Amino acid sequence: MGKDPREAAREIIDAAIDAVRPEECIRRVFRLEGEVLCVGDARFDLRGVKRIYVVGFGKASAGMARAVEEILGARVAKGVVITAEGYRIPTERIRVHEAGHPLPDRRGLAASCELLSLVAEAEREDLVIVLISGGGSALLPAPAEGITLEDLVVTNELLLRSGAVIQEINAVRKHLSRAKGGQLARLAQPARVVALILSDVVGDPLDSIASGPTVPDPTTFADAVEVLRRYGIWGQVPPSVRRHLERGAAGEIPETPKPGDPCFARVLNLIVGSGRHAAEAALKKGEELGFRGFILTTTLEGEAREVGRVVAAVARELRRCERPISPPALLVLAGETTVTVKGRGKGGRNQELALSAALGIEGLRDVVVASVGTDGRDGPTDAAGGIVDGGTTGRIRAAGHDPRASLSDNDSYRALAAAGDLLVTGPTGTNVADLVLVLAA
Amino acid sequence: MGKDPREAAREIIDAAIDAVRPEECIRRVFRLEGEVLCVGDARFDLRGVKRIYVVGFGKASAGMARAVEEILGARVAKGVVITAEGYRIPTERIRVHEAGHPLPDRRGLAASCELLSLVAEAEREDLVIVLISGGGSALLPAPAEGITLEDLVVTNELLLRSGAVIQEINAVRKHLSRAKGGQLARLAQPARVVALILSDVVGDPLDSIASGPTVPDPTTFADAVEVLRRYGIWGQVPPSVRRHLERGAAGEIPETPKPGDPCFARVLNLIVGSGRHAAEAALKKGEELGFRGFILTTTLEGEAREVGRVVAAVARELRRCERPISPPALLVLAGETTVTVKGRGKGGRNQELALSAALGIEGLRDVVVASVGTDGRDGPTDAAGGIVDGGTTGRIRAAGHDPRASLSDNDSYRALAAAGDLLVTGPTGTNVADLVLVLAA
Numbered sequence: 001m002g003k004d005p006r007e008a009a010r011e012i013i014d015a016a017i018d019a020v021r022p023e024e025c026i027r028r029v030f031r032l033e034g035e036v037l038c039v040g041d042a043r044f045d046l047r048g049v050k051r052i053y054v055v056g057f058g059k060a061s062a063g064m065a066r067a068v069e070e071i072l073g074a075r076v077a078k079g080v081v082i083t084a085e086g087y088r089i090p091t092e093r094i095r096v097h098e099a100g101h102p103l104p105d106r107r108g109l110a111a112s113c114e115l116l117s118l119v120a121e122a123e124r125e126d127l128v129i130v131l132i133s134g135g136g137s138a139l140l141p142a143p144a145e146g147i148t149l150e151d152l153v154v155t156n157e158l159l160l161r162s163g164a165v166i167q168e169i170n171a172v173r174k175h176l177s178r179a180k181g182g183q184l185a186r187l188a189q190p191a192r193v194v195a196l197i198l199s200d201v202v203g204d205p206l207d208s209i210a211s212g213p214t215v216p217d218p219t220t221f222a223d224a225v226e227v228l229r230r231y232g233i234w235g236q237v238p239p240s241v242r243r244h245l246e247r248g249a250a251g252e253i254p255e256t257p258k259p260g261d262p263c264f265a266r267v268l269n270l271i272v273g274s275g276r277h278a279a280e281a282a283l284k285k286g287e288e289l290g291f292r293g294f295i296l297t298t299t300l301e302g303e304a305r306e307v308g309r310v311v312a313a314v315a316r317e318l319r320r321c322e323r324p325i326s327p328p329a330l331l332v333l334a335g336e337t338t339v340t341v342k343g344r345g346k347g348g349r350n351q352e353l354a355l356s357a358a359l360g361i362e363g364l365r366d367v368v369v370a371s372v373g374t375d376g377r378d379g380p381t382d383a384a385g386g387i388v389d390g391g392t393t394g395r396i397r398a399a400g401h402d403p404r405a406s407l408s409d410n411d412s413y414r415a416l417a418a419a420g421d422l423l424v425t426g427p428t429g430t431n432v433a434d435l436v437l438v439l440a441a
Numbered sequence: 442m443g444k445d446p447r448e449a450a451r452e453i454i455d456a457a458i459d460a461v462r463p464e465e466c467i468r469r470v471f472r473l474e475g476e477v478l479c480v481g482d483a484r485f486d487l488r489g490v491k492r493i494y495v496v497g498f499g500k501a502s503a504g505m506a507r508a509v510e511e512i513l514g515a516r517v518a519k520g521v522v523i524t525a526e527g528y529r530i531p532t533e534r535i536r537v538h539e540a541g542h543p544l545p546d547r548r549g550l551a552a553s554c555e556l557l558s559l560v561a562e563a564e565r566e567d568l569v570i571v572l573i574s575g576g577g578s579a580l581l582p583a584p585a586e587g588i589t590l591e592d593l594v595v596t597n598e599l600l601l602r603s604g605a606v607i608q609e610i611n612a613v614r615k616h617l618s619r620a621k622g623g624q625l626a627r628l629a630q631p632a633r634v635v636a637l638i639l640s641d642v643v644g645d646p647l648d649s650i651a652s653g654p655t656v657p658d659p660t661t662f663a664d665a666v667e668v669l670r671r672y673g674i675w676g677q678v679p680p681s682v683r684r685h686l687e688r689g690a691a692g693e694i695p696e697t698p699k700p701g702d703p704c705f706a707r708v709l710n711l712i713v714g715s716g717r718h719a720a721e722a723a724l725k726k727g728e729e730l731g732f733r734g735f736i737l738t739t740t741l742e743g744e745a746r747e748v749g750r751v752v753a754a755v756a757r758e759l760r761r762c763e764r765p766i767s768p769p770a771l772l773v774l775a776g777e778t779t780v781t782v783k784g785r786g787k788g789g790r791n792q793e794l795a796l797s798a799a800l801g802i803e804g805l806r807d808v809v810v811a812s813v814g815t816d817g818r819d820g821p822t823d824a825a826g827g828i829v830d831g832g833t834t835g836r837i838r839a840a841g842h843d844p845r846a847s848l849s850d851n852d853s854y855r856a857l858a859a860a861g862d863l864l865v866t867g868p869t870g871t872n873v874a875d876l877v878l879v880l881a882a
Contacts, residue, residue: 203757276762294765296737297754301801306747313738313776316644321717324735324765335754360742 003289003328005368005439009387010423012285012330012437013372017425019281020374020432022063022133025198025273032071037127039194040270046075049192050125054079054094055115057140058133058210059087059101059375060198060430064272065094065131080115081131082108082139087429104141109149112142116179122191130184130193134200134375134431136210142179144244144253151238152176162231166201166208171219172227173211174256175248176241181207181217181256186263193267199274200431202335203299206269214269217256221248274298275334275433278374282435286330291439293330300335300436304349305356305407307337311369311436312360318440319367327366327440334433339379345411348379350434354386354421355412359403364390366441372423375431381413383422385434395419444730444769446809446880450828451864453726453771453878454813458866460722461815461873463504463574466639466714473512478568480635481711487516490633491566495520495535496556498581499574499651500528500542500816501639501871505713506535506572509637521556522572523549523580528870545582550590553583557620563632571625571634575641575816575872577651583620585685585694592679593617603672607642607649612660613668614652615697616689617682622648622658622697627704634708640715641872643776644740647710655710658697662689715739716775716874719815723876727771732880734771741776741877745790746797746848748778752810752877753801759881760808768807768881775874780820786852789820791875795827795862796853800844805831807882813864816872822854824863826875836860 018024029040037044046052052075056065061081069076069091079094084101099108122128143152155176159169174181185193195214197206206215225245228234234242247253257263276298286293296314300307314331317323337349347355350371357369372378372385396403399418406415416422459465470481478485487493493516497506502522510517510533520535525542540549563569584593596617600610615622626634636655638647647656666686669675675683688694698704717739727734737755741748755772758764778790788796791812798810813819813826837844840859847856857863 295758295762296765297751297758298762299754299757300751301754302747302750303744306743307751309743310738310741310748310751313740313742313774316740317736317738321736321739324737333754 003441005366005441006387006389008286008289008291009368009370009437009439011289012282013370013423013435015285016278016282016435017374017428017430020273020278021428021430022060022198023067026064026067026196029270029272030068030071030196039268042268044127048125049127050123051077052127052129053077053118053122054129054131055119056081056131058136058198059084060133061131062087062089062091062096063429064133064196064198065096066091068129068131069093078118080111080118082111082115084135084139099139101135101138103153104138104149106149108139108141112140112179115140116142116187119184119188122188124190126191128188128191128193130195130214132195132210132213133198137173137180140179140210140213142177144176144178147176147240147244151240155237155241158233158236162233164227164231168227170208170211172224174217174219175221175224175245177211179213180211182212182215182261183256184213185267186257189263195267195269196272197269198430198432199271202275202301202433204271204274214267216259216261216264218259220255221245225249273432278432278435279332279334282332282437283330291328291330292325293332295332298334300333300337302337304337304339304352308353308356309360311353311438312357315357315361315367315369315438315440316364318438319364329440331438333436336434339410341410343409343411345406345409346381346414347410347412348373348381350378350385351381351383351412351416352407352410353436354388355403355407355415358388358392359407361390362393368439370423370437371434373434374428376425376428382424383413384425385423386412386416386421387423388421392419392421444882446807446882447828447830449727449730449732450809450811450878450880452730453723454811454864454876456726457719457723457876458815458869458871461714461719462869462871463501463639464508467505467508467637470711470713471509471512471637480709483709485568489566490568491564492518493568493570494518494559494563495570495572496560497522497572499577499639500525501574502572503528503530503532503537504870505574505637505639506537507532509570509572510534519559521552521559523552523556525576525580540580542576542579544594545579545590547590549580549582553581553620556581557583557628560625560629563629565631567632569629569632569634571636571655573636573651573654574639578614578621581620581651581654583618585617585619588617588681588685592681596678596682599674599677603674605668605672609668611649611652613665615658615660616662616665616686618652620654621652623653623656623702624697625654626708627698630704636708636710637713638710639871639873640712643716643742643874645712645715655708657700657702657705659700661696662686666690714873719873719876720773720775723773723878724771732769732771733766734773736773739775741774741778743778745778745780745793749794749797750801752794752879753798756798756802756808756810756879756881757805759879760805770881772879774877777875780851782851784850784852786847786850787822787855788851788853789814789822791819791826792822792824792853792857793848793851794877795829796844796848796856799829799833800848802831803834809880811864811878812875814875815869817866817869823865824854825866826864827853827857827862828864829862833860833862
């Protein structure tokens, strides 16, 4: 018998979130040794650096900026970061702007101008530190010449409803922007660029996180046109967007920088935090608490309720057959599931996964499934996710709800609340993947 | 580098299916030592047994009967088994009937009468061996007095379309039958009963397999009425069915035997083959071929395409991060997924799972996902399932199909056929769970 698995799950989740807080992620890979700046395995002698600029965008960028400030102190010449409403934290040398998210707004537009001007100023002996995190795409709206913010918003809306996958959406976004798709790196030339990236995208594809402003872009203007045509929205996007993409496809506007472009010669991109880090921290904490286990995947995806059934199937095997490891055991999954909303209830993908898993582990003793968003906000609720056990469905019924009906109605929040099985962390200030734990004591 | 993973997957699947063939399952747990019959851990001295009767129903019952005959020889006094059209195999002492499946028919009705008469004949010194396998519910139609075969069929159809879950459907079935829900065991009294069960139901719930004819029934006539009312079909089922259930609920007809009923005192129920056996045989064969691995679950469930995405996420982790074990590695899952048909294509749950997984492992080297139905028939196709790798989607596109569109249209058969990635075994004569393998070389 290990520690109580519910209590253990909470401690493990806390430890995992702590491991991916923006400050912690920066400190893990970014430090000064005398006048040498160590960034991961790379070393930069600051005696050869004239000015250090810090720019950033994303929901975690203020926290990242503060950690960089603490490490570099007065060496930071100037800085501008853009974060979402309510995500500002005090900094000393770096200006923090709040702007609209997920819908970009005028504040974002103004702050982006300021940020891009600063980057353009940088010279050969300068170092530009770029802090990128989830939400960065909306928080750095920099429409290409002739395109308005409204044009961008309309095009984005059409794309999101078209059925296009994220790679396709990004191909368009990158070709309507002055910053995305590697263009920020080109703008920073000839300065040295170090981009520190907190990844909220499953699998950490560099060119997708915040639309890859410091990363080569394999897509083209022609691809962007093709995406709009394929999903039947070419005729619906604003004329300015069509004109820009057509001119680009005709070679009248420079392409985004492609893999091998010399503008990337002095660019270092480094993932400083991701679902992988959260999963590894979860496993480590679990082992400290006496659970043996492993990470099953760090790229989990699928419809939340169906993923919950698979997770429950794994939990049953762990409990009943003590396979693949004997309890006290811990399995960790990280990733991001999706919810196809069909009902009218309240919930989020983690709560829905947890409720579905609760139905699959009904009646089992000493087994717990927890699913949590590392940002602390699961869907439009004040919960981060759910933590369920073999008694969850019984408690839901005792409170007068039918757990299966709640799941059908996408009403996981109320069902889990009735069972006392919501996980509430409050906003965490970070955002990597979701975390799913299976524990058997 | 291990053996070629595609080739290994095929060998592993063959070994797993061999391990759950009816004859093999019987031989594994059923043998004679002199005059002592060993059934699992139980021992029966045949010198105290007057006559041995063998009865059976289900798609594997003829194979099971033949194995029992081979072991007991002339000790078998009489026998009747009922199997599906085309599943007959030659036997010497036991009569094999073919009957309608999945729709019960008059042949089944006649054969069931013969079978039940034989069981009713058995006396205290007799041994009744009952061979139960998937399909047994339809192949042993024994309507209660006053109910016709047509009444049963209509009621069953209404239930299947009502949204009721299998436990609810079985509560009704058991209370309209003379054999299901433990009643066959009661009929066999006072003889000794040994039921050998080849399980096609995930999790091997004894009271669900063929509606549990030798197993206590926790459900009641009142439950059966409640199910029909809850799903709004009480008014639609035939009057004879309503009358029978109402009389039962009023205590005018004996209930099915409940847990603790003395009629089970001399009954042994034993699972002789299931998804678990297939999974264990798969793992063993994999280890012989140099793959290290484990069984992840034996109760897999969920929408096939979503399960495929989760399986692919696990495959990616295995390949890219060499977690949770380093290649050559094998993970085994057993269970049964479902397909919600929305398109107009051709396929089955295993092919759909495989096609979905193919999209998730696109471009990865030396990794294979295979999904196969142990009965050799996946959906209305001549394939047993699919076997995919990182090149599958490319091969599908090269043949002029769009793998994502094929998946959306439930058209996995044509897509996998185009890639050369169908798994074809032919009918195997057995039927336990489906098997999903993930291999990384």
